[in-house]
Amino acid sequence: MTDRSRFSDESRLRPSYTDPFDEERKTQRIRVAFNASHSDQIPWSFVPEQREIYVLPGETALTFFKAHNPTNQDIIGIATYNVVPDRIAPYFAKIECFCFEEQKLLAGEEVDLPVFFFLDKEMLEDTDTRDVKDVMLSYTFFSARRNPVTGQLEPDTDLSKYRVGMDA
Template sequence: MADAARKEAYKRRNQSLLLYTAATFIFGIGVTYAAVPLYRAFCASTGFSGTPMVGTGRFSAEHLIPRWLDPRTGAETRRIRVTFNADASDALPWGFEPAQNEVYVLPGETALAFYKAKNTGPVDITGIATYNVAPDKIAPYFAKVECFCFEEQRLLAGEEVDLPVFFFIDADVLDDPSARDVRDVVLSYTFFGARRNEKNGQLEPDTDLSKYTVGKDL
């Protein structure tokens, strides 16, 4: 009887171990499949990795209403000129330029602009872009609703694409004494070749970004 009881105990323990192992395996598969949508949800809510934040905070509907009148004076609000700049790394055989030189926007008014990129090299190349907003004091109010920055852009040899930027300048800028009188803003993008980070597997510029000022509007 003692042997039978021992065998029964071993049998139950092995069954428990098998169930635990199976549950762990299934959980691991579930986490793997959920990782991408969870990561995207995190990016969408925080703006991480250049992902646009929509529907909350300064991207909520009340921030997307043009301020036709200056709240300080009641006079008509002056438009802000946004000019566009484009650069590409010397090591990247791409042509890169803005499709328009400038646009004029009211605080709170959305605007759509385009950049053009062309792979002039003989092989397919993946690039990634960084950005900068100047002057610094306007950067916290410059909001990109849709942007190609920090996203993989793979162009075939000789391929040319249009890259959109959908943005607005937060109307709260009119309440900031240090920034409300800014009349000219420069939005700059720089394209680099892309490489895969060995630690996290993410694509990143193949250059030392400490030499550049990027991500000023986050």
């Protein structure tokens, strides 16, 4: 989950138009592409509504994913996410995301699931991330069940078959 204290300084949420080391050089927009998948255990369709957007570091962006439960029964799902390249992950800040909570789709229901995010402009001061031009945000939905011991909601599938959260 995102550390919301990172947003207390509103200057972090302003686009960076120039390079912090060279005021003459304009900041390039970064392509953020979206991917959606689901485990075999959840019969939903799940797709990004946009394939990609271009953002400046510090600029907030809103995108949506669409989930549809075509079955005749209600299903609870939980989503995991991955950001690639992994070195950009500490700078990828989600302000609001459907992945923060379980999603219950009623039989036949279709919903739009929002992700409100920004790339922290501090990425421009990091030699490992300042030249990143492409980012991929991927989500995978899993059906969920309650753990009988802890009562926590957890994926109802064998996660070892999936590479969520692991770079290839």
